[in-house]
Amino acid sequence: MPVARWFLLFGALAGLTFAAGVATVMTMAARTAELNPRREVADQVDRLIVALIVVFVLLLVCAAGLALVVRYAVLKPIDQLTDQVRAVAAGDFDRDLHVDRPAELAELSSHIDSMRGRILSGWRTAQDQAEELRRSNGELEQFAYVASHDLQEPLRKVASFTQMLEQRYADRLDDRARQYIHFAVDGAKRMQALINDLLDFSRVGRVTGGRTPTESGAALDRALDNLSAAIEESGATITRDELPTVLGNQTQLTQLFQNLIENAVKFRSEEPPRVHIGVRRDGGMWEFRCSDNGIGVEPKYADRIFLIFQRLHARDVYPGTGIGLALCRKIVEYHGGRLWLDGDATGPGGHGATFRWTLPAAGDT
Structure with a gap:
């Protein structure tokens, strides 16, 4: 109940008590007069009645007087401050919050107004940053378009015409010339692969759609289909647990499984690759793991491997652009999870590497 109503309630009770007291005194005075007391007693009673x-x-x-003080010194300033706060809450963020009295409410309004100013300043800064981010994203979209079309076209021409040059003048080229042509073609193809990986990295969370209940098993199936040639060539064996439904984007989850399994096949040991995809429930998340029997990763590189363009091996030994694991971590973080190397776990055969990541569960699955 508002404070004003409490004051009205207690004021009404005080008024009733006052009226009852006056009525009681008048009644007692009348009864005393009916008893015909001595003059001295009657005078004392009269004086007592007057005093009462x-x-x-x-x-x-x-x-x-107290009611007036409360009304104008407490209730009215509180109403004034309440109206000001309501105006700010309704969207008038430039409205000043200020009352003159009493001192306690004036200090309180000053603190609230200072907080309003800080929040407003932070909000406007966030708006400016959001606008700058939208502009930056627009420029990034333009860059992605240029990279996917205008930049790759010259690379395709360099590779194709260089190969045509080798075919047409093969009888006139020595081994060194053929080696130079090979370097040129390989460089153009690596540049194309790098541009495509950078585009995939930049697209995460921007142009691949939202997150919906997705069968992670179906995403794994698509990844295995894409890697069928590499799996068959290496003689790899892929096993899995029964995979759940998660809240995610199927295209990105396919990229995630594909990159992790591709790495497991690429960084294999002398034994045929064996990869296992496992999962367990952890509260509102599903924790996945990808274990292999490959060459493994030293624990001291557990953080470095997730940085973009970071490589632990020479390109001529293990090809690649150094973006795969960085892309995997970005995909997982976009889904609200985290990805890490489990340095304490080993893969099939007692060696290799185990990557773990979490994804949000889609309902009670």
Whole structure:
């Protein structure tokens, strides 16, 4: 109940008590007069009645004064501050919050207004940053378009015409010339692969759609289809647990499985690759793992391998652009999870590497 109503309630009770007291005094005075007391007693009673009436009047005046003080010194400033706060809450963020009295409410309004100013400043800064981010994203979209079309076309021409040059003048080229042509073609193809990987990295969370309930098993099936040639060539064996439904984007989850399994096949040991995809429930998340029997990763490189363009091996030994694991981590973080190398776990055969990541569960699956 509002404070004003509490004051009205207690004021009404005080008024009833005052009226009851006056009525009681008047009744007692009338009954005393009916007893015909001696003159001295009657005079004392009259003086007592007058004193009581004076006290009641003074109490009435004090109550009225207190009511005025409360009304104009407390209730009215509170109403004023309440109206100002409501105006700010309704969207008038430039509205100043200020009352003059009493000192306690004036100090409180000053603190609230200072907080309003800080929030407003932070909000406007966030708006400016969001606008700058939208502009930057627009420029990034333009760059992605240029990279996917205008930049790759010259690379395709370099590779194709260089190969045509080798075919047409093969009888006139020595081994060194053929080696130079090979370097040129290989460089153009690696540049194309790098551009495509950078585009995939930049697209995460921007142009691949939102997150919906997705069968992670179906995403794994698509990844295995894409890697069928590499799996068959290496003689790899892929096993899995029964995979759940998660809240995610199927295209990105396919990229995630594909990159992790491709790495497991690429960085294999002398034994045929064996990869296992496992999963367990962890609260509102599903924790996945990809274990292999490959060459493994030293624990000291557990963080470095997730940085873009970071490589632990020479390109001529293990080809690649150094973006795969960085892309995997970005995909997982976009889904609200985390990806890490489990340095304490080993893969099939007691060696290799185990990557773990979490994805949000889609309902009670």
